[in-house]
Amino acid sequence: xxxxxxxxxxxxxxxxxxxxxxxxxxxxxxxxxxxxxxxxxxxxxxxxxxxxxxxxxxxxxxxxxxxxxxxxxxxxxxxxxxxxxxxxxxxxxxxxxxxxxxxxxxxxxxxxxxxxxxxxxxxxxxxxxxxxxxxxxxxxxxxxxxxxxxxxxxxxxxxxxxxxxxxxxxxxxxxxxxxxxxxxxxxxxxxxxxxxxxxxxxxxxxxxxxxxxxxxxxxxxxxxxxxxxxxxxxxxxxxxxxxxxxxxxxxxxxxxxxxxxxxxxxxxxxxxxxxxxxxxxxxxxxxxxxxxxxxxxxxxxxxxxxxxxxxxxxxxxxxxxxxxxxxxxxxxxxxxxxxxxxxxxxxxxxxxx
Numbered sequence: 001x002x003x004x005x006x007x008x009x010x011x012x013x014x015x016x017x018x019x020x021x022x023x024x025x026x027x028x029x030x031x032x033x034x035x036x037x038x039x040x041x042x043x044x045x046x047x048x049x050x051x052x053x054x055x056x057x058x059x060x061x062x063x064x065x066x067x068x069x070x071x072x073x074x075x076x077x078x079x080x081x082x083x084x085x086x087x088x089x090x091x092x093x094x095x096x097x098x099x100x101x102x103x104x105x106x107x108x109x110x111x112x113x114x115x116x117x118x119x120x121x122x123x124x125x126x127x128x129x130x131x132x133x134x135x136x137x138x139x140x141x142x143x144x145x146x147x148x149x150x151x152x153x154x155x156x157x158x159x160x161x162x163x164x165x166x167x168x169x170x171x172x173x174x175x176x177x178x179x180x181x182x183x184x185x186x187x188x189x190x191x192x193x194x195x196x197x198x199x200x201x202x203x204x205x206x207x208x209x210x211x212x213x214x215x216x217x218x219x220x221x222x223x224x225x226x227x228x229x230x231x232x233x234x235x236x237x238x239x240x241x242x243x244x245x246x247x248x249x250x251x252x253x254x255x256x257x258x259x260x261x262x263x264x265x266x267x268x269x270x271x272x273x274x275x276x277x278x279x280x281x282x283x284x285x286x287x288x289x290x291x292x293x294x295x296x297x298x299x300x301x302x303x304x305x306x307x308x309x310x311x312x313x314x315x316x317x318x319x320x321x322x323x324x325x326x327x328x329x330x331x332x333x334x335x336x337x338x339x340x341x342x343x344x345x346x347x348x349x350x351x352x353x
Contacts, residue, residue, distance in 0.1 A: 054209030
């Protein structure tokens with residue numbers, strides 16, 4: 001066994017120190033490529049926003065009322081899906097059907113009387129030409145014929161009115177939707193104007209929100225605004241801006257069309273209303289930010305598939321992106337998944353999706 005002399009110990013210590021200093025660099029070179037997902041840094045129009053409360057509402061929400069008097073026979077159950085024109089309630093129509101039969105008989109009688117008088121008018125006209133009938137008889141017959149025509153028109157009109165009332169004994173859905181409320185139940189008696197059932201269209205939704213009047217000039221129809229709830233984010237398009245502010249609250253109303261039917265009617269959410277004019281700013285997904293004490297940075301993947309750490313300062317943000325300033329530009333690939341343990345200069349393997 002070789003004796004460790006002081007000179008040898010000194011040489012061994014120097015070598016160990018050199019190996020210790022070189023170990024991190026050697027380890028980094030030997031690290032396997034990190035699997036990451038990337039997105040592009042993009043220049044987008046952005047503006048500072050304030051979040052105001054909003055509510056999801058249906059553009060078609062109808063309380064259907066009875067248009068004739070009578071007893072309710074049927075009312076659709078809550079939750080029933082109906083198409084436009086489907087019956088949602090029916091009213092007893094016995095009296096109206098009996099009245100229809102009576103009016104139909106009156107029409108037949110008036111029509112028969114008219115046919116008879118038209119024939120009489122032709123007969124008296126021939127006799128008057130042969131001086132076998134007085135002119136007054138012909139004129140009287142013509143007058144009676146005209147009265148019979150009027151009586152027939154009145155009888156037909158009454159029958160048509162009755163048919164219209166019969167049709168109104170069936171309350172029909174004015175649009176596709178769902179029955180959400182039964183105000184009255186079968187067996188109850190209704191009068192004209194009594195609300196029977198409520199139908200809501202769940203396919204055509206909008207968001208109703210109110211914002212301070214000072215931001216009115218920054219909201220335009222066609223503009224996309226971000227929405228958020230505790231569990232989800234989305235976007236909606238401004239359909240209309242009501243230019244009349246409330247005198248008490250000094251707010252204006254805006255209505256937005258949802259781009260995706262992701263929320264139920266009545267859902268409360270927050271709407272991002274611009275507080276200034278939009279500017280073209282460089283932005284990255286929020287997931288690209290690496291937050292460390294006293295430092296915010298992003299990892300940029302170069303053409304050689306190595307990660308470069310770039311310090312940035314953040315600016316205004318939207319639901320999923322945030323404006324940044326730093327040594328990067330539009331089109332750069334920034335890491336959005338796998339950046340928590342990534343080291344500067346480390347090789348990466350970009351995953352799809």
